[in-house]
Structures are given as C-alpha cells and as structure tokens.
Amino acid sequence: MRLRTAALAALLLACVFLSSCGGFEIPILIGSGGESSTTDTANGAPPSDTDGDGGRTGYISVPECTSGDVLGYFNEVALKSEYGEDPGVLCRWEDKIVYEIKGDATEEDITLIEELAARLNSIEGFPGIRRTSGLARANLVISFTDRDDIAASFEAADENCAGMAEYTWDANTGKIFEGRAAIDKELTDERKSTICEEFLQSLGPANDSYKYITSVFYQGFCTAQTPADVDWAVMEMIYSPRLRTGMSAIDAIGEAAKLLAWD
Numbered sequence: 001m002r003l004r005t006a007a008l009a010a011l012l013l014a015c016v017f018l019s020s021c022g023g024f025e026i027p028i029l030i031g032s033g034g035e036s037s038t039t040d041t042a043n044g045a046p047p048s049d050t051d052g053d054g055g056r057t058g059y060i061s062v063p064e065c066t067s068g069d070v071l072g073y074f075n076e077v078a079l080k081s082e083y084g085e086d087p088g089v090l091c092r093w094e095d096k097i098v099y100e101i102k103g104d105a106t107e108e109d110i111t112l113i114e115e116l117a118a119r120l121n122s123i124e125g126f127p128g129i130r131r132t133s134g135l136a137r138a139n140l141v142i143s144f145t146d147r148d149d150i151a152a153s154f155e156a157a158d159e160n161c162a163g164m165a166e167y168t169w170d171a172n173t174g175k176i177f178e179g180r181a182a183i184d185k186e187l188t189d190e191r192k193s194t195i196c197e198e199f200l201q202s203l204g205p206a207n208d209s210y211k212y213i214t215s216v217f218y219q220g221f222c223t224a225q226t227p228a229d230v231d232w233a234v235m236e237m238i239y240s241p242r243l244r245t246g247m248s249a250i251d252a253i254g255e256a257a258k259l260l261a262w263d
Contacts, residue, residue, distance in 0.1 A: 055242035056124070057258045062229045067260040073209065073230055074237050074256050077217050079249040080207040083156050089174045090252040091167075092204045092238050092245050097129040100138035103145045104185040112195055113142065119232070120203070125239040139178045140202060144185040153182060162187050163194040165202040174246025176204065193222040200227065204238045 062070050080086045099117070101110060117129045132138045143149075151157045154164040167179035181198040183191070196216040197208075208219040214228040227235075237243070237256045247255070 055240070055258075057242075058261045060233050060236055060259045061261040062233050065230055065233075067257075067262045070230060070233050070260060071253065071257055073211060073215075074234050075249070075253055076209050076211070077205045077207050077234055078238050079252060082207045086249070087169075087174075087206070088249055089246050090204075090238065090243055090249070091169045091174050091176055091206070093127050093176045094245055095139075095177070096127050097140050097203070098132045098136045098138050099129060099140040099142055100132045102141060102143045105142075105144040109144065109183075109191075109195060112192060113199060116196065116199055116227075119227075120235065123236050123239050125241040126235075127239075141180045142199065142202075143180070143182045145182055146186065147184050150182045150184065162190060163198045165198040167202050167204075172246075179203070190222055192226070193218075193224040196224065196227050196231075197222075200231065200235065203235070205234055 060070070061067070065073075079090065099113075101113065105113075114131070117131070120126055120129055129140075145153075147159050147161060150161050150164055151159050154161070154166060157164045161184075163181070163183045165179065165181040167176045169176045179202040181202045183194050183198060187194055193216050200216065205217065208217050209215065210219045212218060212228060212230055213220070213222070214224055215231050216222065216224050216227050217231060218224070237259055240256070240259055242255045242259060243252055
C-alpha cells in the first residue's frame with residue numbers, strides 16, 4: 001500500500017483533491033502479499049466504564065491475545081508504514097466513505113466487501129461507508145485488474161504484486177480524504193485475504209506484520225477468509241472517539257491502552 005501526504009493548509013485540499021496536484025504530495029509507501037467478535041460494541045452491549053474524559057474504556061479484548069499484545073499490534077500495524085517513513089501520527093478518515101468497485105469482481109468478491117463495510121459501520125466513531133449508487137462521487141475506488149495494471153498504477157508495485165492500496169492524507173491534520181485499492185483479478189488462494197487486507201489498509205492501517213498468521217495483515221502467505229479478531233480490534237482502536245485524527249503516535253498508544261480490558 002502507498003500513502004501520500006498532502007502537506008497543505010485546509011483551504012488547498014480541494015485543489016489537490018480535484019486536480020491531483022502531485023507537486024503538493026509526499027509519497028510514503030503499503031503492499032499485499034470465522035466471524036469476528038472483538039468487542040461488545042458490535043453486539044449492541046451497553047457501554048463500559050469511562051475514566052472521566054467522556055470516552056469508553058476497558059471494552060476491547062481478543063481471546064487469543066493479551067492486552068499488551070493487542071496494543072503492540074496496534075502500534076505495529078496502525079502507526080507504522082510498510083514503505084518509506086512512518087507517518088508519526090494517527091491517520092484516519094473523518095468524512096463518510098463512498099466506495100466504487102471497478103473491473104472483474106465476482107459476486108463473491110462484492111459480497112465480501114459489503115460484509116466488511118457492514119462490520120465497519122458497527123464500529124464506534126467510524127464515519128460510515130457505503131457503495132456509490134452511481135450519483136455520488138466515490139472517494140475510495142476498489143479495482144479488480146491484472147498484475148501488469150497494478151504494477152503500472154502503483155509506484156511501489158511490481159509484476160509479482162497481488163494487491164496494493166493507497167490513500168492520501170493531509171499532513172497538517174492526519175485526515176485521509178481519498179484512497180484506492182487494487183486486487184489481482186486472477187488471484188485464487190489468497191483472494192479473500194488480499195481483498196480484506198487492501199480494503200482495510202485503505203482505511204488507515206499502513207503496515208504488514210509477521211506476528212499473527214491468522215491476521216489479514218500477515219506479511220507471509222495468508223489464506224485468512226475474514227479479518228481476525230485482532231484485526232477488528234485494531235480498526236476499533238483507530239476509530240475510537242477517544243483518539244484524535246492526527247494525534248502523535250505516542251499519544252495514540254496512550255489513549256488506545258485505555259480501550260483495552262486489562263486483566
């Protein structure tokens with residue numbers, strides 16, 4: 001996956017967004033190689049305790065991981081970059097995401113993306129995501145194409161790349177305002193895991209890891225069919241209202257720690 005920062009004042013964002021003024025963009029680069037129930041949020045459970053700052057605390061847990069493991073994974077996957085320099089801040093979307101699917105996607109591919117979108121929409125603080133009806137302009141494009149096209153379209157990709165994602169964020173605020181993902185249309189064994197990885201990475205987490213083989217962010221050969229509980233935990237931490245878009249990595253880790261159910 002590739003990240004691009006737009007180091008601009010807020011008034012200049014529209015210019016970059018509409019005219020793709022590459023001169024304002026600094027490339028940072030991220031690539032691709034059972035049902036989840038990470039928290040009680042998705043199940044409609046009542047809020048957990050708060051610590052006086054107006055935010056929920058102690059509600060995220062992953063059965064197979066310690067809270068320390070989950071926090072470390074958040075740091076590794078959400079606050080670091082697979083290519084180039086780490087952003088140093090929390091990058092996430094703030095405006096509603098409207099996605100478009102292009103190319104040779106199967107019905108199964110589309111269903112998987114819709115299921116991921118539905119799960120994301122259950123996350124507290126997530127700005128919302130929906131597929132374009134054809135009238136609204138998409139700010140996230142998901143393409144199913146061949147590897148030659150992926151290699152030609154993404155600077156970090158080559159002909160061996162099965163998938164790639166990119167988002168552009170404002171270096172002044174950490175706000176992501178457009179993204180795209182591409183998946184090899186001929187992919188078989190890693191097809192579902194690649195769709196999950198690139199789709200989720202276009203929403204914030206910019207790094208792969210060798211830590212959890214069941215994670216869709218696993219750097220090696222991955223046959224996960226859906227995101228693991230620890231993956232959903234990372235997404236919940238990224239978009240928690242306790243965290244702020246653009247906050248420093250160290251501050252994000254401190255606030256994310258408060259979300260975990262420590263034993």
